[in-house]
Amino acid sequence: MIYFALLILVIISYLFYYIGKKRALNLKFNGNIKLSSQPDYFGYYVVLMALIPALLMWFGLLLFKGNFQEMFVMSPILFPDISTWSDGKLGLILNKLNNLSVIVNLPLDDLTNGEKSILNMASENELTAAKNLANFDKIYGWANLTLFIILPIILGFLATRSISGKLNAQPIVEKIITYIIKGSSYIAILITIGIFLSLVFEAINFFRYVNPVDFFFSTGWNPNRAFVVDASEGFDKDDLENAFGFIPLLTGTLLIATVAMIVAIPLGLMSAIYLAEYASKRVRDIAKPIIEILAGIPTVVYGFFAALSLAPFIKDVGESVGLPVSAESALAAGLAMGVMIIPFVSSLSDDVIKAVPQSLRDGSYALGATRSETIKKVILPAALAGIMGSFLLAVSRAIGETMIVVMAASLRANLTFNPLEPATTITTQIVTSLIGDVEFDNPKTLVAFALGLTLFLMTLLLNILAITIVKKYREKYE
Amino acid sequence: MNSLNKRLSAEKRFQAYGLFAVALSMFFVLILMWKIFSTGSGAFVRTTIEANVFFNPDFIQVNQNSLEKELYRASYVALADEVVRQNHPKLNEEQFIKVREMYTRKFDYQLRDYLLDNPDKIGQSIIMKITASSDLDQIVKGNYPRDVPEAQRKINDYQLSVLDKLTSEGKVSSVFNFWFFTKGDSRDPETAGIWGAVMGSLYALIICFSFAFPIGLLASVYLEEFVKPGKVTDIIEVNINNLAAVPSIVFGLLGLGMLIGVIGLPYQVPLVGGLVLGFMTLPTIIIASRASLRSVPPSIREGALAVGATKMQTVFHHVIPLSLPGTLTGTIIGMAQALGETAPLLMIGMVAFVMEIPGGPLDPATGLPSQIYLWSESAERGFLEKTSAGIMLLLLFLIIMNTAAVLIRRRLEVKW
Numbered sequence: 001m002i003y004f005a006l007l008i009l010v011i012i013s014y015l016f017y018y019i020g021k022k023r024a025l026n027l028k029f030n031g032n033i034k035l036s037s038q039p040d041y042f043g044y045y046v047v048l049m050a051l052i053p054a055l056l057m058w059f060g061l062l063l064f065k066g067n068f069q070e071m072f073v074m075s076p077i078l079f080p081d082i083s084t085w086s087d088g089k090l091g092l093i094l095n096k097l098n099n100l101s102v103i104v105n106l107p108l109d110d111l112t113n114g115e116k117s118i119l120n121m122a123s124e125n126e127l128t129a130a131k132n133l134a135n136f137d138k139i140y141g142w143a144n145l146t147l148f149i150i151l152p153i154i155l156g157f158l159a160t161r162s163i164s165g166k167l168n169a170q171p172i173v174e175k176i177i178t179y180i181i182k183g184s185s186y187i188a189i190l191i192t193i194g195i196f197l198s199l200v201f202e203a204i205n206f207f208r209y210v211n212p213v214d215f216f217f218s219t220g221w222n223p224n225r226a227f228v229v230d231a232s233e234g235f236d237k238d239d240l241e242n243a244f245g246f247i248p249l250l251t252g253t254l255l256i257a258t259v260a261m262i263v264a265i266p267l268g269l270m271s272a273i274y275l276a277e278y279a280s281k282r283v284r285d286i287a288k289p290i291i292e293i294l295a296g297i298p299t300v301v302y303g304f305f306a307a308l309s310l311a312p313f314i315k316d317v318g319e320s321v322g323l324p325v326s327a328e329s330a331l332a333a334g335l336a337m338g339v340m341i342i343p344f345v346s347s348l349s350d351d352v353i354k355a356v357p358q359s360l361r362d363g364s365y366a367l368g369a370t371r372s373e374t375i376k377k378v379i380l381p382a383a384l385a386g387i388m389g390s391f392l393l394a395v396s397r398a399i400g401e402t403m404i405v406v407m408a409a410s411l412r413a414n415l416t417f418n419p420l421e422p423a424t425t426i427t428t429q430i431v432t433s434l435i436g437d438v439e440f441d442n443p444k445t446l447v448a449f450a451l452g453l454t455l456f457l458m459t460l461l462l463n464i465l466a467i468t469i470v471k472k473y474r475e476k477y478e
Numbered sequence: 479m480n481s482l483n484k485r486l487s488a489e490k491r492f493q494a495y496g497l498f499a500v501a502l503s504m505f506f507v508l509i510l511m512w513k514i515f516s517t518g519s520g521a522f523v524r525t526t527i528e529a530n531v532f533f534n535p536d537f538i539q540v541n542q543n544s545l546e547k548e549l550y551r552a553s554y555v556a557l558a559d560e561v562v563r564q565n566h567p568k569l570n571e572e573q574f575i576k577v578r579e580m581y582t583r584k585f586d587y588q589l590r591d592y593l594l595d596n597p598d599k600i601g602q603s604i605i606m607k608i609t610a611s612s613d614l615d616q617i618v619k620g621n622y623p624r625d626v627p628e629a630q631r632k633i634n635d636y637q638l639s640v641l642d643k644l645t646s647e648g649k650v651s652s653v654f655n656f657w658f659f660t661k662g663d664s665r666d667p668e669t670a671g672i673w674g675a676v677m678g679s680l681y682a683l684i685i686c687f688s689f690a691f692p693i694g695l696l697a698s699v700y701l702e703e704f705v706k707p708g709k710v711t712d713i714i715e716v717n718i719n720n721l722a723a724v725p726s727i728v729f730g731l732l733g734l735g736m737l738i739g740v741i742g743l744p745y746q747v748p749l750v751g752g753l754v755l756g757f758m759t760l761p762t763i764i765i766a767s768r769a770s771l772r773s774v775p776p777s778i779r780e781g782a783l784a785v786g787a788t789k790m791q792t793v794f795h796h797v798i799p800l801s802l803p804g805t806l807t808g809t810i811i812g813m814a815q816a817l818g819e820t821a822p823l824l825m826i827g828m829v830a831f832v833m834e835i836p837g838g839p840l841d842p843a844t845g846l847p848s849q850i851y852l853w854s855e856s857a858e859r860g861f862l863e864k865t866s867a868g869i870m871l872l873l874l875f876l877i878i879m880n881t882a883a884v885l886i887r888r889r890l891e892v893k894w
Contacts, residue, residue, distance in 0.1 A: 181699055182704075184696035185697035185701055185714055187760070188697060188714060188718050191721060192720070195729070195731075197736075198734075198735030198739070198740070199728070199731060202735055266499065270495050270499035270500075271496070271500045274496025287504060290503075290504050291507070294503065296818075296880065297873070298817075299818070299820065299821075300869075304865060304869065305514075308513075308862075339503075339506045346503075370486065371492075372488060399725075402725070406821075406824075407854060407855075430727055431825075434734065435824065438734070449731060455727070455728065456725075464720070
């Protein structure tokens with residue numbers, strides 16, 4: 001269906017381009033009319049006039065498909081008690097009807113036994129609704145097709161008719177294209193707004209169940225308690241108390257990020273210093289890309305490595321010296337994350353170190369300082385702001401990293417600062433709360449958005465801080 | 479003098495630290511690669527057992543004239559059991575169950591697929607290489623030790639003796655595992671393939687490209703060529719820089735909350751996955767494209783304007799074509815990052831068990847990285863090598879994409 005629509009779109013565009021151009025040429029040579037634009041522009045003009053309204057309407061139809069569908073299918077005649085249903089039940093029924101609508105009009109012979117039993121279990125009203133839904137899908141499909149064929153043809157025809165010596169196509173076409181370009185650049189802003197709105201709305205829904213003070217300051221994290229009761233019957237306040245406490249997630253996140261930074265900062269910074277100040281060109285040309293590979297490896301690979309090799313290895317080493325180490329220790333996840341962040345720290349620090357003016361180095365050497373003394377006493381202090389900025393960006397990266405902690409860290413919340421114990425993180429809990437059934441009226445699902453909002457704001461703050469610091473620093477030497 | 483020696487040795491030590499840091503980072507790359515390759519190479523071969531298969535029409539209740547539909551629905555489970563009985567005569571019921579476990583559970587599908595391709599073999603006998611079960615496969619590959627007590631083994635002593643007998647008869651052989659590259663996911667490691675996930679990722683990347691490339695290109699054209707720097711561009715610029723640093727999981731939440739929750743797009747389809755990846759890739763493309771536009775010298779623009787081109791014509795006929803190699807390089811690098819992203823796919827449901835190979839961006843699917851995640855969470859030993867092999871394939875795609883980006887830059891980019 002999609003391919004078909006796209007094909008039609010391409011054919012129609014080409015056809016109208018051709019028709020518009022042809023008509024303009026015709027006017028020019030056979031009608032001896034002086035045109036105010038090149039013939040090409042009349043082609044573009046017709047295409048834009050024909051397609052833009054159709055595309056806009058198609059987009060609108062897509063946006064409101066769900067609403068139309070519900071109006072059409074969920075009528076109070078079929079389901080008298082529909083006004084009392086919760087969102088969750090509505091979703092369930094709609095889902096069931098969707099499944100039914102696929103099979104309800106098929107001949108019985110083509111059905112598997114499973115499908116037959118689904119049909120038999122459905123009530124009479126549900127079957128009618130499913131048939132309505134199937135009809136609706138058919139009508140909707142036809143509406144789309146009409147929009148794609150008939151509307152553009154009419155509009156294209158009108159646009160072709162309007163071509164004359166008086167019509168100046170080029171400024172119109174250029175104006176439309178300017179709007180399209182301008183719109184494109186605002187999409188980046190729209191995405192940010194979209195992120196913010198979707199997080200805030202669902203987070204507000206979450207805070208209707210759970211007191212924000214409880215969320216941010218309590219130390220117990222047992223979201224499964226929200227499972228105990230049926231969502232449609234509402235929640236007992238006692239069930240939710242101390243079930244969604246953010247503190248252990250925050251400490252876990254910070255613990256693992258700290259381990260990661262302890263690995264990444266010295267290794268990344270020293271690598272950057274060595275490659276920028278000591279290494280010969282040949283060594284740099286080989287070593288730099290190899291270290292950059294670490295940045296290109298997908299995080300799911302680090303997670304797999306941490307869970308498969310690193311965690312058991314650390315456990316064995318710990319036990320051989322008599323330390324009790326968990327199989328899901330924060331140490332393993334932190335180490336893997338640290339390795340992932342090394343190239344991030346090293347390439348950012350490298351830029352910063354290279355930006356320190358040569359005159360500072362020369363001055364230091366002239367006073368008889370060795371290279372390491374120059375680095376420690378002149379270059380690093382001069383580059384300090386930039387390096388701090390890159391560390392902050394690395395921290396923000398570590399806090400938002402998901403796959404490594406999902407695969408190697410624990411799922412159980414644990415308020416601890418001991419890296420040998422299991423710990424969970426914000427991102428891990430977002431993933432666990434959304435895997436499985438997603439119900440937008442259950443705090444167990446909604447908590448993901450509250451956590452996401454917190455995470456978003458935390459990383460945003462770090463990024464803005466880091467970017468400001470780096471920018472200030474750059475200005476200093478420019 | 480003494481203090482000079484001290485200083486010089488401090489210098490040497492500092493340099494050694496640096497070298498150590500570089501060497502250690504490179505060592506991490508090596509150990510990661512080595513671990514992946516050593517665990518993953520096994521997935522490319524699969525153990526088979528040669529067996530004599532008689533397509534007995536009485537068992538499958540079809541004949542030469544049956545329709546394809548009837549052939550498809552015939553009962554191959556009974557036939558599979560019968561094949562085992564015929565190839566291992568004189569088994570009691572307990573022994574039979576043990577021997578049956580040595581062959582894959584999906585044995586009947588293998589028989590069905592063969593018969594669908596060769597319907598004329600009904601009533602005839604052929605020699606077939608039947609896929610062994612994953613546990614047997616692991617024993618043959620040496621991933622399970624044989625010399626531990628029976629209770630700790632998935633394959634018991636009796637099965638081992640049967641295996642040894644089959645081996646001595648030359649019936650056990652390893653074949654190249656084409657299934658890994660052609661099949662979708664499966665509950666049984668021996669029949670699980672990556673192709674469904676590859677197609678899921680491909681559809682997602684196509685959507686991602688068709689969203690992010692045109693919009694990224696046009697947005698950067700607007701910011702570089704059409705507006706004077708001012709408040710609006712500052713806001714957009716800060717916004718793009720921040721967007722580039724937003725954790726990927728937050729983009730996943732946007733996909734779930736907005737695209738699925740509000741707009742009502744379906745769950746676990748590559749269309750939503752691709753859009754979310756497109757949102758993530760957009761800043762990368764805009765940043766690369768702007769740098770590339772900036773590198774086109776003003777003389778080109780002035781030349782075009784001087785001969786009477788409009789601003790639009792100058793940009794679309796001259797500036798964009800010249801900046802395209804840089805934009806494409808940035809786009810490919812961004813898409814390579816998108817291919818490796820797992821967290822957003824988790825959020826929008828592209829981590830379900832999907833057997834069928836998706837036929838379009840609206841079919842339920844997994845992506846390559848989320849398939850790797852799914853397999854890695856699986857307890858069975860057979861999925862371990864599949865996980866590593868999946869990672870090898872993912873890394874291969876990433877290498878190809880990054881190499882392509884480098885080549886485009888070297889070949890097409892004009893240095894002014």
